[in-house]
Amino acid sequence: MSNDQYPQQIASQRKTPLAVWYRLLEPPASIQEAGARRQARLSSGLLLIFTALIGAGAVASLLVGSQSGFVLSGTAVVSAVAYVLSRAGRYTLGSILALGAINLAAFATVLLDPTDIVRTLLSFTTVVFILGGALLSIRGVAVLTALNVGGTLLLSVLIPGTPFAEVMSAAGMVATLGGLVLVTGRHRNLIERERVDEVNATSRELQALRSSVEHRIADMTLASDIGRHISQVRDLDVLLANSAELVRSRFDLYYTQIYLVDTAWHTLVLRAGTGDVGLELLRRAHRLPIDAGSINGRAATEKRAIIVADTRRSSTFKPNPLLPGTRSEMAVPLIAGGRVVGVLDLQSSTPGALSEENLLAFETLAAQLAIAIDNARLFAEAEEARTEVEHQASRLTREGWQTFLDAVNRSERLGYTFDRQTLTPLTGPLPRAPGASTLDVPVTVAGEPIGRIQLERDASLGEAWSEEDAGLVAAIAARAATQIENLRQQAQAEQYRAEAEAMARRLTHEGWDDFLRSRTAPVAGYTYDSVRVTPLNTASNGDEPAEFSLPLQVQNEAVGKVAIEGAEHLDPEIEKALAEIVHQLGSHIENLRLTEQIEVRARREQLLSEITARVHKAVDGDAVMRTAVQELGRALGRRAFIYLGADDRAQHSRPESIPASGATTPRGNLLDDDTRELSL
Numbered sequence: 229m230s231n232d233q234y235p236q237q238i239a240s241q242r243k244t245p246l247a248v249w250y251r252l253l254e255p256p257a258s259i260q261e262a263g264a265r266r267q268a269r270l271s272s273g274l275l276l277i278f279t280a281l282i283g284a285g286a287v288a289s290l291l292v293g294s295q296s297g298f299v300l301s302g303t304a305v306v307s308a309v310a311y312v313l314s315r316a317g318r319y320t321l322g323s324i325l326a327l328g329a330i331n332l333a334a335f336a337t338v339l340l341d342p343t344d345i346v347r348t349l350l351s352f353t354t355v356v357f358i359l360g361g362a363l364l365s366i367r368g369v370a371v372l373t374a375l376n377v378g379g380t381l382l383l384s385v386l387i388p389g390t391p392f393a394e395v396m397s398a399a400g401m402v403a404t405l406g407g408l409v410l411v412t413g414r415h416r417n418l419i420e421r422e423r424v425d426e427v428n429a430t431s432r433e434l435q436a437l438r439s440s441v442e443h444r445i446a447d448m449t450l451a452s453d454i455g456r457h458i459s460q461v462r463d464l465d466v467l468l469a470n471s472a473e474l475v476r477s478r479f480d481l482y483y484t485q486i487y488l489v490d491t492a493w494h495t496l497v498l499r500a501g502t503g504d505v506g507l508e509l510l511r512r513a514h515r516l517p518i519d520a521g522s523i524n525g526r527a528a529t530e531k532r533a534i535i536v537a538d539t540r541r542s543s544t545f546k547p548n549p550l551l552p553g554t555r556s557e558m559a560v561p562l563i564a565g566g567r568v569v570g571v572l573d574l575q576s577s578t579p580g581a582l583s584e585e586n587l588l589a590f591e592t593l594a595a596q597l598a599i600a601i602d603n604a605r606l607f608a609e610a611e612e613a614r615t616e617v618e619h620q621a622s623r624l625t626r627e628g629w630q631t632f633l634d635a636v637n638r639s640e641r642l643g644y645t646f647d648r649q650t651l652t653p654l655t656g657p658l659p660r661a662p663g664a665s666t667l668d669v670p671v672t673v674a675g676e677p678i679g680r681i682q683l684e685r686d687a688s689l690g691e692a693w694s695e696e697d698a699g700l701v702a703a704i705a706a707r708a709a710t711q712i713e714n715l716r717q718q719a720q721a722e723q724y725r726a727e728a729e730a731m732a733r734r735l736t737h738e739g740w741d742d743f744l745r746s747r748t749a750p751v752a753g754y755t756y757d758s759v760r761v762t763p764l765n766t767a768s769n770g771d772e773p774a775e776f777s778l779p780l781q782v783q784n785e786a787v788g789k790v791a792i793e794g795a796e797h798l799d800p801e802i803e804k805a806l807a808e809i810v811h812q813l814g815s816h817i818e819n820l821r822l823t824e825q826i827e828v829r830a831r832r833e834q835l836l837s838e839i840t841a842r843v844h845k846a847v848d849g850d851a852v853m854r855t856a857v858q859e860l861g862r863a864l865g866r867r868a869f870i871y872l873g874a875d876d877r878a879q880h881s882r883p884e885s886i887p888a889s890g891a892t893t894p895r896g897n898l899l900d901d902d903t904r905e906l907s908l
Contacts, residue, residue: 252276256317271319271363272311275326278359279307299340303333323363327372330356335379342387346398349380353402361409369413373406440585451589454478455596464604468500471597475574476502482577483551485509486562487516487524488570488601496524496571505550522546524571527559531568533587534559538579551575558582560590562598569598621674625713629678632716637723643679667693669705673713681705733785736818740787743821753788778810782818835863 253276255268283304289297306329313322334352353376360372380399384392454474461467468486476484485506487496498514500506520526523545527534536557539545545557554575562570572594576582582590633640643654671679681701685693753764776798780788790810792798798806839859846852853870861868 256315258317268314268317268319271323272314274359274362275307275311275314275322278326278355279304279311282307299333299336303329327356327360327363331376331379338383339386346394346401349398349402353405357405357409361413366410366413366417369406369410373403373410376402376406444585444589448589448592451593451596454593458597458600461600462604462607464601464608467600467604472500472502472506475593481574482553483575485573486570487573489518489528489568494518496528508550523557523559524573527561527571528568531561531563533561533591535582535584535587537583553577555579556582558587558590560594562594562601564598564602569601572597618675622676625674625676625678628716628720632720667698667701669701671705671709671712673709678709678712729784732783736783736785736787739821740782778807780810780814782814787814839863
């Protein structure tokens with residue numbers, strides 16, 4: 229029980245009889261050592277019990293008139309004094325005094341009544357040796373045994389006529405009892421010593437473990453502090469330089485450097501190093517290949533830390549002439565998102581300073597550094613993208629306003645002036661250098677100035693504008709810029725929409741013209757005379773008047789009309805239904821036209837693919853030309869010619885053509901022209 233637990237136990241038992249016993253045995257506060265307090269408590273307890281027993285024996289002897297009652301009374305008094313000495317902290321002196329009193333009482337009793345020496349001595353010496361074994365050391369028990377044996381032998385001189393055999397028997401019994409106490413005490417001491425040795429060994433191990441844990445906690449704390457510091461830095465170069473110097477100074481290292489992996493993942497590029505050596509290596513653009521040829525390259529390749537606890541005993545360590553004091557080195561990969569972004573290289577001038585014991589702290593630091601590097605890169609990319617977006621937005625805004633103020637649809641300069649009474653258009657430019665009484669605020673959109681607001685202060689009010697006035701005008705300029713930009717975009721959107729609609733109408737018109745021209749038997753339309761449907765030819769009845777008609781439109785472009793003869797007025801519901809039918813009819817015939825065009829183009833592409841495939845099978849130039857002209861002729865059903873070199877048919881006779889055998893009918897208008905001769 230520890231020193232602080234024993235008073236707590238007494239306090240918890242304050243109201244019990246056992247609490248009184250604990251108070252009687254409690255050693256003084258001056259005794260601090262746990263073993264001494266335990267010995268003092270044992271001495272007090274035994275002496276208190278022995279005093280009570282001897283006192284009771286003395287009272288009993290005095291009541292029966294025995295002469296030994298006075299001896300026992302004196303022994304009880306001496307034991308009480310010894311108990312008091314134990315409570316006062318002199319428990320060793322008290323133990324010796326009590327044992328001496330018991331021994332004197334034994335021999336005094338024998339001198340008073342020598343009839344049974346052996347029984348009397350054993351009665352007292354048994355108690356003496358029991359108490360001595362508990363209160364004295366081995367040496368003290370040996371001295372006590374020698375004194376008792378010597379005193380027993382002396383009885384043959386002090387008591388004349390005492391049989392020598394009886395004295396020797398008593399001395400032998402005393403010596404035997406003392407020897408047993410010595411042997412058991414020695415064995416107990418050996419066991420206690422072994423136990424103490426085990427406890428000390430365990431304590432040393434725990435102390436070493438505690439020291440190691442405290443050292444690791446200190447390293448982890450340093451790593452955490454460094455991690456918090458570097459996490460606040462956004463510039464990558466500053467982050468790397470600060471990190472290298474912080475790691476070196478906080479962990480008291482010889483040299484620290486940081487490599488980053490290049491974009492091709494071929495080399496490690498030094499980006500930060502401490503001291504003059506780091507500056508020199510950076511000036512040299514120091515780099516290492518990512519392979520097993522170096523500690524750092526190996527760490528990046530294997531994605532694990534590489535430790536050289538003692539460089540002089542390592543066969544893989546390659547010394548750097550600029551760093552002759554390196555005695556231990558550790559390379560920890562910087563891993564973010566499962567990929568290696570670099571390596572943290574640590575070097576110490578003390579062998580074993582970088583080992584497995586502090587690896588966890590440096591791995592934790594490397595993980596935080598890798599995340600910080602990745603975040604710095606992402607931040608730089610985000611800033612670059614933001615800047616690019618801002619430049620792009622500014623450029624588009626500038627181009628948009630240049631297009632908007634094109635001097636065709638509207639003037640190149642728009643503005644108004646107000647003189648407290650009249651609002652008039654601004655015909656000239658604003659002054660470039662306004663006076664001191666003029667408040668000039670730019671109107672900007674996406675960082676691009678598109679105009680200005682100028683206010684002239686009344687001379688009676690002074691020339692200075694207040695900050696409140698300037699802030700109010702700036703807020704108005706910002707809101708005006710937003711509204712003006714919205715209106716500009718809306719106007720340009722309407723313009724672009726109108727242009728797109730016009731383009732769609734033009735393309736639709738041209739498409740229908742081409743479609744109608746490509747038909748072999750053009751038909752103007754169809755008519756229904758309540759009996760049958762017949763083609764409508766413009767020559768015969770295409771110009772007949774119709775009293776009611778609706779335009780047939782595609783993309784708001786009229787491509788025909790639907791007419792009803794003899795209908796002056798139609799019911800509104802019928803007219804509405806007829807308009808919807810005509811609208812759907814326009815959409816449907818447009819889809820059919822587009823479908824037909826797609827089919828024609830598909831056949832054309834298939835034909836070209838087939839001709840190209842056959843031409844590619846030819847093995848020489850002559851075969852290529854023959855195959856090409858033959859396939860073209862067959863495809864078109866016409867005679868085809870092929871030429872190489874200048875076309876001088878006007879001066880020379882036409883070369884013999886290759887007829888399109890087996891093809892008398894064209895395969896459709898699959899090419900863009902009607903040429904009957906094709907030249908290459």
